[in-house]
Structures are given as C-alpha cells and as structure tokens.
Amino acid sequence: MELVGRMPHAIRLCVCFTFFLSVARAFYLPGVAPKDFFKGDTLKVKVQKLASVKTQLPYSYYSLPYCTPKKIVDSAENLGEVLRGDRIENSPYEFKMREPQICSVVCHSTLQPKDAKEFKEKIDDEYRVNMILDNLPLVMPYKRSDTDSLVYQHGFPVGVKVKYGGQKEPKYFIYNHLAFTVKYHKDEGTNAARIVGFEVKPFSVKHEYEGNWNDETRLTNCDPHAKRIVTGNDSPLEVEEQKEIIFTYDVEFQESDIKWASRWDTYLYMADDQIHWFSIVNSLMIVLFLSGMVAMIMLRTLYRDISKYNQLETQEESQEETGWKLVHGDVFRPPTNSDLLCVYVGTGVQCFGMILVTMVFAALGFLSPSNRGGLMTALLFLWVFMGLFAGYTSARLYKMFKGTEWKKITLKTAFMFPGTVFSVFFVLNALIWGEESSGAVPFGTMFGLVLLWFGISVPLVFVGSYVGFKKPTIEDPVKTNKIPRQIPEQAWFMNPVFAILIGGILPFGAIFIELFFILTSIWLHQFYYIFGFLFLVFLILIVTCAEIAIVLCYFQLCSEDYLWWWRSYLTSGSSALYLFLYAAFYFFTKLNITKPVSGVLYFGYMLIGSYAFFVLTGTIGFYACFLFTRLIYSSVKID
Structure with a gap:
C-alpha cells in the first residue's frame, strides 16, 4: 500500500483504468458476436425455462413431459443467469437454414395421469415456454386491440383453458404444434445470412394418422400444398389422462431488411415509448425545477447569514449570537451509536460505487439485454471489489469520532449489511427450493457467493x-465544548419523525416514473434498456437527496438543534420507505400473484432492494450535510 501511495498520480490513474477495463472485458461476452449462416447450415434451438408472471417461479423446460433429445446438455451459464433461474438446454428442434419444413414430427407420446396434472397446473398458472435461437429469444406476435399495432410477447403459452357456457369445469388444451418464423438478413456479396428474428404461433391440434404409429407414419391432416399447414379435423387437443399427443412444428424463413446490429430493437421497443419518454422527461423537469429553487434559496440565505456573522460586532451583539452560529460548539460532537453510523456510511459508499460503475458500463453497451445475466454478474463483482472503499470510508469516519478499535468497525462493515441480505436471500431461496423451482440457487453457486464474500470482499474491507485508519484524523473546523448545550423545545414541524418523513418525498419523486418501468421489467419479464436515461435519473436522485438533506439540516441548526448526524442520514434515506410502499401498491394493482410463496418472494426481494436504497440515499444525504456543515462553520469567525 505504501508503494501505491508513492506512485505518481498519472501512474495511479493508469492502474485504475486498467483495472476497470479488465472488469469490463470480463462482463462483455464474446458469444454475442454476429454469426454467419449459409443455406443448409443446421440451426439448433435451445430451450430456456418455463416462466410465469403469476407465480414468479421458473421451472426447467423438461420439468414438463415435452419431447427430449437423445442427450440433454446444459449450456454454460454465468453467475447472473443462474441467479435469475435460467436453465439453458438443448432441444430436439433443429432447422436447416433457408429450408422450410412443414409439419415435422418431434415425438409421439401418451399422457400419464401425473403428466396431465402437471400440464393443467402450468396452464392454470399461465406459464410460458421460452426458447432461444442464435441468442435471440422466441417471441409471439399479436395485435393490440386499442392501437391495432403489432407487439410481441416472450415465449408462448403452455396451453389454454376454456370454459364453455353450460360446463362447470373448464377444459384444458395444450399447444402441441408450433409454427416458427425465422427472419434473416442476407449479405448479397457472400450469400451468407444472419438471424434477426425468431417468432412463433402456437396451435392446439389433434393430429390424425392411419394405422398404428411408427417412425414412418405420416399425418393425414398435414397438407404441404395447402396454404394452411394443418388441415382436415382441426379440433384442439385436450389434456386428458392416457391421451395421445403428437408434437409437431413448421419452419418458415423470411428475408428481412433489419440488420444484425438492430435485431434487438423489436424486443426492446415493446412498451408505449412515447408515454415512457414523456413521463421521464416531465418528471426530470419537475425535479430539476425544484432543485434549482432550493439551491437559490439556500445560496441567498447562507450568503446573508455569513455576511451578517462576519461583520464587526459590538460587545452586546457578540454576546447575543443567534441562528446556526449559536451551536458551533456542539455541531461536531460525535453522535450516539457512532459505530453504527460509520458502518452504514461505509456500506452506502460501497453501494454507490457499485451502482455508479454498473450504470457507466450499461450506458456504454457492455450490459445490454443480449448479454443475459451480465447486469447481475456486474453488480455482484463490483460489490465485492467496492469493499475496499467501504472499509476506507468507515475507518476514516470512525477515527474522526475518536474511535480506536478499527478491527471492530471493520468486522461490522464487512458483515452487517451483506449478512442481513444473505440471510433474507437464504430464506427466500429455501422457499423456492421447496417449490422445486429451477429458480433455486444450487448449493455450488451458493458456496461460490459465500466464497466471494469471505474470500475477496472481507479482505478488501x-x-x-487499515489504510483509512492510518490516515491523519479529519480535523473539525471549530472546537467542541466539553459540556453539551441544552436543545430548546422544537416546533411541531421540526419534530425529527415529521422532518425525516417529509425529507424522503422529493428523492422518491425523482425516481417515481422510472421505478414503474424497472418493476415492470423485473416482475412482468420485460427487457429494460434505457440505461442512459436511468443514469440521468440517478444523477438527479443524487442532487435531490443532497439538497433536501442540506435544507432540512440548515433549518435544524437554525432552531438550535445540533443533533444532525443521524437525521441527515435518515432524511434522504426515508425515501426507501416510500419505495417499499409503492412496491406494495404495485403488487396489489399491477400483478396477479395469488400463491403465498410468490407473494413472500416478491416482498422479500423488494425488502432487500428497499434496504439497499435506504443505505444508498442515506449516505448521499449524510455526506451532503457533512460537507455543508464543514463549509459554513469554516466560513464564519468564531471567537
């Protein structure tokens, strides 16, 4: 560490740049590079998972009795994909590039009682089948009734449930015939093609054939010369015990003008973008306007206060100090539970660094949706490496509060926040495991997470x-009195609870619109892609948290209440309470989750997110007030 400290500034910048570049390269998957296909090349479809917005519990594709290849092979997945519950495997669906197929038989089977029950349960829970071709997810096109525009849904339903007028019990029909459409962009020079679209239209078809079934049996309701591929008796296939099921598919290839670099646009622009952008811009303009007003008021008021305090005073005037100058002898007195405050501030710096670097990578395109699991992987690894800054910050602050046991504060910083999050995560993972979902993190991955925590994060903290505690103590701009000053009775609007709750409204308002789209992308299984705007919202959040904390801290000091340390943290940190309340509102108004386990998972994960948001925004408010108080008390003459 001494050697690093002696390095010239330019060399240290090069070292930091090299480190972050290596991290960026680790997150960027070379597998998303374009791949050329020629006519007749084999295209292999991979199956991903069965997912439902109703249960939020993913399952492996082969948890249902679908057709299986000769040998099921799991694809290599990164840490983020495993944590998301993705299980990518091979499938019996194979195409020949630019060679259409009609009514190809995948397999023939008979439904056993257990199989029929599983299909009905998945249809009840509205599960959808997800597949991948050349890193493109399968989508199902349909027209919206209100705008008549074409939109896409990820995957296709397992089946459909229909209840006829006079029937008490609904009937279940399985989608056993898939009409695939593969769109490609052709290079006229080389005659090579690149896949730019992967769509499907599912059908429930009761296939017919003559004689006994064997490998050479031909279906009598498939006519290659007809415009409709499935002909004859088009009655749907009902899910019943001992029911014969034949899985089939068609493949159609369509040449497209869409280039490979733009092929994800179809998947990303699924929402109403005009409303999306207008709402975000409108929200940012309001927050910017309020922030500007707050900044103007604060600058003018502070300038007047400092000018008045620094004027030549008579002896009587100097004895009658008023306002925030009156508490100069107590304003830097260490707070109660200073150890805990140091831990939370250090953890907040860790969260801040993790989010800031992740957003920079995302805005530069390293963490695009095509890089599945890249965002989650980036967050985890950056959290681990940011432990260095967490330990440094907490130790520096702890030493300023006259603390001496730096190892004690280090242990708390290394284990308090991640220990709490890991405990909640472990309980939630146990619930997922109990549901036999593929979303349960395997034991090996769980061990890897613990190894990252204890093997890298804790040593870095x-x-x-150690480095932070070796640094010189941060000196206060004014001396602290030995005897604490009595705080006068405060007005009702300066009550700590009231002020803290009011302080969290504006930061929450800065992210309110964006939060809706983030929750939608997470819980309704949509892609989130506007990281540039998210980064702008993050900057506005920082400014808003800082300004609201400074304003309320100024009012608090003017009312002769010098206990600002914890209140500055809680003022902006209280926005996490509103975030959790909004998450509850979103749960009851936008989601259709009925299972108790799924509800516990939702609120458990949102509790973790709100806790992290509390630590982040609280640290921003604390440092804003910390710099503000040091600035104003070093700007006035103190006798």
Whole structure:
C-alpha cells in the first residue's frame, strides 16, 4: 500500500483504468458476436425455462413431459443467469437454414395421469415456454386491440383453458404444434445470412394418422400444398389422462431488411415509448425545477447569514449570537451509536460505487439485454471489489469520532449489511427450493457467493480500513465544548419523525416514473434498456437527496438543534420507505400473484432492494450535510 501511495498520480490513474477495463472485458461476452449462416447450415434451438408472471417461479423446460433429445446438455451459464433461474438446454428442434419444413414430427407420446396434472397446473398458472435461437429469444406476435399495432410477447403459452357456457369445469388444451418464423438478413456479396428474428404461433391440434404409429407414419391432416399447414379435423387437443399427443412444428424463413446490429430493437421497443419518454422527461423537469429553487434559496440565505456573522460586532451583539452560529460548539460532537453510523456510511459508499460503475458500463453497451445475466454478474463483482472503499470510508469516519478499535468497525462493515441480505436471500431461496423451482440457487453457486464474500470482499474491507485508519484524523473546523448545550423545545414541524418523513418525498419523486418501468421489467419479464436515461435519473436522485438533506439540516441548526448526524442520514434515506410502499401498491394493482410463496418472494426481494436504497440515499444525504456543515462553520469567525 505504501508503494501505491508513492506512485505518481498519472501512474495511479493508469492502474485504475486498467483495472476497470479488465472488469469490463470480463462482463462483455464474446458469444454475442454476429454469426454467419449459409443455406443448409443446421440451426439448433435451445430451450430456456418455463416462466410465469403469476407465480414468479421458473421451472426447467423438461420439468414438463415435452419431447427430449437423445442427450440433454446444459449450456454454460454465468453467475447472473443462474441467479435469475435460467436453465439453458438443448432441444430436439433443429432447422436447416433457408429450408422450410412443414409439419415435422418431434415425438409421439401418451399422457400419464401425473403428466396431465402437471400440464393443467402450468396452464392454470399461465406459464410460458421460452426458447432461444442464435441468442435471440422466441417471441409471439399479436395485435393490440386499442392501437391495432403489432407487439410481441416472450415465449408462448403452455396451453389454454376454456370454459364453455353450460360446463362447470373448464377444459384444458395444450399447444402441441408450433409454427416458427425465422427472419434473416442476407449479405448479397457472400450469400451468407444472419438471424434477426425468431417468432412463433402456437396451435392446439389433434393430429390424425392411419394405422398404428411408427417412425414412418405420416399425418393425414398435414397438407404441404395447402396454404394452411394443418388441415382436415382441426379440433384442439385436450389434456386428458392416457391421451395421445403428437408434437409437431413448421419452419418458415423470411428475408428481412433489419440488420444484425438492430435485431434487438423489436424486443426492446415493446412498451408505449412515447408515454415512457414523456413521463421521464416531465418528471426530470419537475425535479430539476425544484432543485434549482432550493439551491437559490439556500445560496441567498447562507450568503446573508455569513455576511451578517462576519461583520464587526459590538460587545452586546457578540454576546447575543443567534441562528446556526449559536451551536458551533456542539455541531461536531460525535453522535450516539457512532459505530453504527460509520458502518452504514461505509456500506452506502460501497453501494454507490457499485451502482455508479454498473450504470457507466450499461450506458456504454457492455450490459445490454443480449448479454443475459451480465447486469447481475456486474453488480455482484463490483460489490465485492467496492469493499475496499467501504472499509476506507468507515475507518476514516470512525477515527474522526475518536474511535480506536478499527478491527471492530471493520468486522461490522464487512458483515452487517451483506449478512442481513444473505440471510433474507437464504430464506427466500429455501422457499423456492421447496417449490422445486429451477429458480433455486444450487448449493455450488451458493458456496461460490459465500466464497466471494469471505474470500475477496472481507479482505478488501480490512485493507481499506487499515489504510483509512492510518490516515491523519479529519480535523473539525471549530472546537467542541466539553459540556453539551441544552436543545430548546422544537416546533411541531421540526419534530425529527415529521422532518425525516417529509425529507424522503422529493428523492422518491425523482425516481417515481422510472421505478414503474424497472418493476415492470423485473416482475412482468420485460427487457429494460434505457440505461442512459436511468443514469440521468440517478444523477438527479443524487442532487435531490443532497439538497433536501442540506435544507432540512440548515433549518435544524437554525432552531438550535445540533443533533444532525443521524437525521441527515435518515432524511434522504426515508425515501426507501416510500419505495417499499409503492412496491406494495404495485403488487396489489399491477400483478396477479395469488400463491403465498410468490407473494413472500416478491416482498422479500423488494425488502432487500428497499434496504439497499435506504443505505444508498442515506449516505448521499449524510455526506451532503457533512460537507455543508464543514463549509459554513469554516466560513464564519468564531471567537
């Protein structure tokens, strides 16, 4: 560490740049590079998972009795994909590039009682089948009734449930015939093609054939010369015990003008973008206007206060100090539970660094949706490496509060927040495991997470704490009195609880619109892609948290209440309460989750997110007030 400290500034910048570049390269998957296909090349479809917005519990594709290849092979997945519940495997669906197929038989089977029950349960829970071709997810096109525009849904339903007028019990029909459409962009020079679209239209078809079934049996309701591929008796296939099921598919290839670099646009622009962009811009303009007003008021008021305090005073005037100058002897007195405050501030710096670097990578395109699991992987690894800054920050603050046991504060910083999050995550994972879902994190991955925590994060926290504690103590701009000053009775609007709750409204308003789209992308299985706007919202959140904390801190000091340390943290941190309340509102108004386990999962994960948001925004408010108080008390003459 001494060697690093002696390095010239330019060399240190090069070292930091090299480190972040290596991290960026680790997150960027070379597998998303374009691949050329020629006529007759084999295209292999991979199956991903069965997913439902109703249960939020993913399952492996082969958890249902679908057709299986000779040998099921799992694809290599990164850490983020495993945590998301993705299980990518091979499938018996194989195409020949630019060679249409009509009514190809995948397999023939008979439904056993257990199989029929599983299909009905998945249809009840509105599960959808997800597949992948050349890293493109399968989508199902349909027209919206209100705008008559074409939109896409990920995957296709397992089946459909229909209840006829006079029937008490609904009937279940399985989608056993898939009409695939593969769109490609052709290079006229080389005659090579690149896949730019993968669509499907599912059908429930009761296939017919003559004689006994064997490998050479031909279906009598498939006519290659007809415009409609499935002909004759088009009655749907009902899910019943001992029912014969034949899985078939068609493949149609369509040449497209869409280039490979733009092929994800279809998947990303699924929402009403005009409303999306207008709402975000409108929200940002309101927050910017309020922030500007707050900044103007604060600058004018502070300038007047400092000018008045620095004027030549008579002896009587100097004895009658008023306002925030009156508490100069107590404003830097260490707070109660200073150890805990140091831990939370250090953890907040860790969260801040993780989110900031992740957003920069995302805005530069390293973490696009085509890089499945890249965002989650980036967050985890950056959290681990940011432990260095967490330890440094908590130790520096702890030493300023006259603390001496730096190892004690280091242990708390390394284990308090991640320990709480990991405990909640472990309980939620146990619930998922109990449901036999593929979303349950395997034991090996769980062990890997613990290894990252104990093997890398904790040592880095200790290194940062050691370096931070060796630094000179941060000196206060004014001396602290030995005897604490009595705080006068406060007005009702300066009550700590009231002020803290009011302080969280504006930061929450800064992210309110964007939060809706983030929750939609997470819980309704849609892609989130506007990281540039998200980064702008993050900057506005920082400014808003800082300004609201400074304003309320100024009012607090003017009312001769010098206990600002914890209140500055809680003022902006209280926005996490509103975030969790909004998450509850979103649950009851936008989601159709009925299973208790799924509800516990939702609120458990949102609790973790709200806790992290509390630590992040609280740290921003704390440092804003910390710099503000040091600035104003170093700007006035103190006798």
